[in-house]
Amino acid sequence: MRTVILRSIAPFLTSLMVLFSIFVLLRGHNEPGGGFIGGLIAASALAIYGIACGVAAVRRAIYFHPIAISAVGLLMSALAGVLSLFAEVPFMSGLWVYPHLFGVEVALSSVLVFDVGVYLVVVGAICSIALGLEEGDRD
Amino acid sequence: MEPLFALLVGALFTVAFYLFLSKHVIRVLMGAAILGNAVNLLIFTAGRVTREVPPVIGGGNDVLVQGAANPLPQALILTAIVISFSFFAFLLVLGFRAFQKLDTDRSDEMRVAEPVREASPPLGY
Amino acid sequence: MSAAAPATTLLVLVLPFLAALVAPWLTRRLGHNAAWVLALAPLAVFVRFLGFAGAVADGAAVTGGFAWVPSYNVSFSWLIDGLSLTFALLISGIGTLIILYSGGYLKGDARLGRFFSFMLLFMGAMLGVVVSDSFLMLFVYWELTSITSFLLIGFDHTREASRRAAVQALVVTGGGGLALLAGLLVIWNVTGVSQLSELFAHGDALRASPFYLLALLTVLGGAFSKSAQFPLHFWLPNAMEAPTPVSAYLHSATMVKAGVYLLMRLNPVLGDTVWWETLLPLFGGATLIVGTLLAVRQTDLKLMLAYTTVSSLGLLVMLTGFGSEHAIAAAVLYLVAHSLFKGALFMVAGLIDHETGTRDITALGGLRKAMPITFVAAMAAAISMAGLPPFVGFLAKEEIYYALWAANPWSLAFVAVAIIGNGLMFVIGFAVAIKPFFGAPVATPKAAHEGPVLLWLGPLVLGLTALAAGLLSPLSHRFVSSPMASAVAGRAETVTISVIPHLGMALLLSLVTVAFGIAAYRMLDRLRAGMARLLEAIGWGPDRGFDQVISGIVRLSVAVTRIIQPGRLDIYMTVTFLLIAAALILPMAIYGEWPSMPAWPEDAQFHELVVIAIVPIGLLAVMLARDRLTAIVSLGVQGFAVALIFMLFGAPDLSFTQFMVETLAVVILALVMTRLKLLASDHRPTGRKAVDLAVSLACGGGFMLYLLSVTQQPFNTALSDFFGAYSKTIAHGANVVNVIIVDFRGTDTLGEIAVVMVTALAILSLIRIRTPRPGLIADNDPDQPRADLGKAN
Structure with a gap:
């Protein structure tokens, strides 16, 4: 499947898809989207990149081991829940702050942190499955 | 629309179970993939079917408009899709490794855990 | 009582467990001398319970405890009256001596620490049994004694005989414990009470209940198995595989009496009925006779004592069953006397074994000079066992005859049973105490000499206690016998018998017993040979029956496993799916709750119908696919169609997710399948296909009907x-x-x-x-020696 066309397009396609996945992730709270969908889109992007340019290229591109990404995501989600304990509300209660960055009000919340964690878990897990299958037991 | 969906769910379940009953691992795997869809649609239909209005609170509203789709089954199904996918991947790899190790893809030839002529346990103490 | 009293009581109840925790460590540091330190734990318990004696002798019952699961009325609570106090004192008192004895007996053994630990665990459990007030606690401790007994009998686990005896004891007593649990639950259900102390007020209600017999039989199942009543007696002699301290403590003085304890405890509630007064004397009497006859047959000191323990337990059950004033007094006296003399005699047997290297009675003689202290202890215990004055055993025997003597045939039969039983116990007692010590010295595997203080202290103290309890009978009656008899009878009782013989029927019967005993002792060898011939002629006993039952169970489970687990995935699947179909369809069929026939949805639009129709087309293609590419693509088609359905019916999130997942699924399926060299097509014969299709249609149809009837119900949108x-x-x-x-x-x-x-x-x-090379799997069996391992080393 390593045709020239696919190989040339793959980096752009992948970066576009990853960007799109982050967009989907961030808008998820108010529009269709969210961590699960975003994560799946990013994972497919990386899978396509892997098919086109080889597993080694993907591993270089994401730098961290996919399982490590996944683990960080799980930790983030769990900590987002723990965060609320410090505010003396039950575990997993959403906390919101509205700082002004560059003159724009930005809604930040522990819920967003949680969703980013979900995104990372899905990316990491699916990516590790896909990459593992692509390289098989060759190593 | 629900009767049509019920028919569809019935068909999905039937095919999934039919594939499960095959002795070939690969067909069992495809059955597992279809079973996921069947269950998801079952939950979806049980929460009643509405057309085209997603459960998103639009514009200046504070409350979901009447006639929008039921959000609860969707939330259940969304995670179920991802989990059933990772489960499917696990089964796939498991089947693949079993094939590599045992050199067969027929379930009735995979008899490592339950050998064909297993010796009786000892009767002493 | 001071406010701190419940806390101290709780502390002494857990003290043996705490001691068990530190025992291995302490033994590593101090060797066998750790016994002196560890014995402080039971001693503390003993002292603490001694503190209750005054109040209990005045007729009070001390209760206390802590709520555990209040919503189920379950508590951790204790009841200390005359009955439990006597037991607690015996357990902790003999326990102290036994811990010391164990230190001497297993001196130098590397496993001594573990042994102490098990012993103390057992002690804590046994203490729990006798002081428990709540049913649940009683049951938990009851089974805990079975488990610790299992550990102790199987202590020497490298020998098969030990393992067998341990399993046997666990199966019999643990199984009995389950029966007891059932019985307690029945009682709980009938009376609504879960505490023994509250139960006594409900005796009449229980006896009148239609479930009385069920409760009685299940409780008796527990008590009889624990107290080794015929025909469940066989585990007790086999338990002699354990080290002698275990036999002396668990299997004569304490644990086996748990069944008797239970009967005595429930006598005010379950007793005084025809069933009670028939079943208990019958089983007890049978056990008494069988036990003594089998004891005569033995030549091993420990086995002789073990069988007389069986018969003593029979005697106790028999007396408890009579339930009269004298019978209860006799049971109480005999229970205390038996614990003292039997514990002492077992320790003597162990001592002889330890110092001479054998405990075969035919290979022993003339030890009197070599082991004088042991001799004194043995004589004291044997006299008590024989029921001669001035020991407490004499009091017991007199009281037994008082109790049994009544001029009706039923009672006369039991007098005869008691005379034969007591006479033969007399024989065994003296055989153990006299035969090894008198006569010409016999060469033994080890040169005989007196044992260390750790070993002779226990039997000597117990022997002397038996003497003291007999001589100072007013004192022992006031603090032990009378309160205990009152607790057993459920009303105030006073035990008055003293060592001064008074003329009467009881004394006459005692003399008859002694005469019979002396005559039998002189004919012991002939009796033994006769019993041996008789047993050989019978050939089968419950002991062998146990083996047959166990192997029968194993064979049955193998056969059942072969039927229900044939190792064929398709069979498992078929059965599972049939059950699913039955679970879905049968309720509808039985209750006639079929969904009504739906009308064609008029509002269905053309594009929706097209998308919905794609799914079955994809499914059909998957089923009929002849090569794997078609199968994968068809699988993808139905998946994307489902995603479209989600899109059309207001679930964009689901739709996106489904699209991504289906894409990824097809990709990884292709990745694996290209490497798999598999044929996706079906190789089932047509008949099989038809059956499978029918099964899956039943299931799928079931789900369809189920979903139809769900959607025809009004929807709760809360x-x-x-x-x-x-x-x-x-x-x-x-x-x-x-x-x-x-x-x-x-x-x-x-x-x-x-x-x-x-x-x-x-x-x-x-x-x-x-991936290991194929064929290596079979070599992974750890039990199989592997040739290549030997070479590698």
């Missing part, structure tokens, strides 16, 4: 309305689905992403794991 109403106002999100996932049900999602991650980890390790 939950969905809640999420719709509060998603924006509370959780600041417009996409309700996402808000449910990450906020309302965030903890669920956390669990789900953890599952996703664990699956990824599992897949990764499955991919990376090294």
